[in-house]
Amino acid sequence: MHPFTLERAGDLSAAIALGAHAGRNDAAIEYIAGGTDMVQLLQENVRRPARIVALAGLLDRDIDLRDDRLRIGAGSTMAEVAAHPQVATDFPLIADALLNSASPQVRNQATIGGNLLQRTRCPYFRDVGYAQCNKRTPGSGCAAIGGENRWHAVLGTSNACIAAHASDLAVALVALDATLEVRGPGRQRRVALADFHRLPGSTPHVETVLDVGEVITAVDIPRRATARQCSYVKVRDRASFEFAIVSAAVVLQMDGDRIGQARIALGGVGTKPWRGPRVEAALRGARIDAATIRPAAALASQGARGYGHNDFKIELMQRAIVRAVETAGART
Ligand SMILES: Cc1cc2nc3c(=O)[nH]c(=O)nc-3n(C[C@H](O)[C@H](O)[C@H](O)COP(=O)(O)OP(=O)(O)OC[C@H]3O[C@@H](n4cnc5c(N)ncnc54)[C@H](O)[C@@H]3O)c2cc1C
Numbered sequence: 627m628h629p630f631t632l633e634r635a636g637d638l639s640a641a642i643a644l645g646a647h648a649g650r651n652d653a654a655i656e657y658i659a660g661g662t663d664m665v666q667l668l669q670e671n672v673r674r675p676a677r678i679v680a681l682a683g684l685l686d687r688d689i690d691l692r693d694d695r696l697r698i699g700a701g702s703t704m705a706e707v708a709a710h711p712q713v714a715t716d717f718p719l720i721a722d723a724l725l726n727s728a729s730p731q732v733r734n735q736a737t738i739g740g741n742l743l744q745r746t747r748c749p750y751f752r753d754v755g756y757a758q759c760n761k762r763t764p765g766s767g768c769a770a771i772g773g774e775n776r777w778h779a780v781l782g783t784s785n786a787c788i789a790a791h792a793s794d795l796a797v798a799l800v801a802l803d804a805t806l807e808v809r810g811p812g813r814q815r816r817v818a819l820a821d822f823h824r825l826p827g828s829t830p831h832v833e834t835v836l837d838v839g840e841v842i843t844a845v846d847i848p849r850r851a852t853a854r855q856c857s858y859v860k861v862r863d864r865a866s867f868e869f870a871i872v873s874a875a876v877v878l879q880m881d882g883d884r885i886g887q888a889r890i891a892l893g894g895v896g897t898k899p900w901r902g903p904r905v906e907a908a909l910r911g912a913r914i915d916a917a918t919i920r921p922a923a924a925l926a927s928q929g930a931r932g933y934g935h936n937d938f939k940i941e942l943m944q945r946a947i948v949r950a951v952e953t954a955g956a957r958t
């Protein structure tokens with residue numbers, strides 16, 4: 627592991643002031659919250675910061691259900707949010723996505739902000755033994771294109787990077803139209819989660835719209851009566867402690883026996899959490915039966931591109947949507 631200095635600030639403003647110095651020397655300073663992802667990357671020499679600023683104890687941990695929204699402090703752990711009684715009853719999609727993530731030990735330590743900023747599980751990114759990785763070393767190439775790419779994305783890819791986004795929670799939150807509160811040196815702002823992660827394009831090392839020194843302070847989710855009629859379907863290689871091969875988050879607003887409005891997001895298939903507006907439009911007014919849902923689900927694959935080992939995801943994502951819509955429709 628590359629040696630680094632751990633900086634502990636007295637409050638969040640002081641931590642942000644320290645983090646803002648990162649711009650002067652590229653990735654010389656990084657933040658750490660629960661450390662469940664960052665420590666792995668440090669141990670494997672994937673990240674080599676000179677200084678790390680600790681956010682533990684400085685971030686808001688409140689989980690606050692208001693009339694119009696749920697607000698989750700970015701320092702809340704995954705376990706705290708999943709176990710919160712009002713999240714479980716009013717936003718079961720969030721609880722489902724979290725409880726289908728990682729393990730109880732990881733969820734006890736990992737924060738919500740850190741979850742949304744976890745790095746990809748692309749094995750070439752996480753192993754410095756592979757020289758080619760544009761995300762880790764810009765301009766070096768991509769070992770996954772033409773390599774082993776079973777876990778990789780089929781939507782939003784570029785010639786520079788095909789890494790899949792890893793967070794389950796982000797998929798559920800995108801389906802719920804969540805917004806992030808972001809704080810940096812001298813300013814606070816709000817960013818729709820759907821616009822927060824960037825497509826890789828020619829700069830896959832730039833993953834979000836965060837500016838130097840900015841931290842996520844909270845997640846806001848609009849409160850809608852419909853948030854209960856939802857489903858998170860996660861397909862993975864083993865039943866627990868595993869990332870998604872494909873996942874589908876669905877929220878339905880029923881109008882009698884027909885779908886009034888559907889909100890759909892996909893995981894495991896996109897280079898960022900992937901919203902499915904075409905599927906949503908096709909489901910409007912439809913009854914929940916396989917004959918209707920299946921053609922609508924097929925629209926999710928428009929523009930998808932397989933890279934060999936991951937071709938199966940194009941069919942699998944459609945099946946995951948069908949199952950998630952059926953499950954959400956059966957939920958009261
Ligand atoms: C064995 C294992 C299995 C896992 N399985 C899953 C899974 O199935 N599904 C899933 O979604 N995740 C899974 N994860 C990932 C896990 O959820 C993340 O590691 C965790 O959520 C990261 O949170 P953290 O607080 O530990 O972040 P850290 O490791 O501390 O930080 C992660 C990144 O976020 C940045 N950061 C953290 N907080 C903030 C903030 N508030 N503002 C700005 N930057 C910040 C850090 O600088 C760093 O770049 C798994 C992890 C492990 C170790």
Ligand code: SF4
Pocket residue numbers: 746748749750751758759760761762767768769770771778786787788789830
């Ligand atoms: S897919 Fe992206 S993260 Fe993986 S090797 Fe290629 S450039 Fe690196």
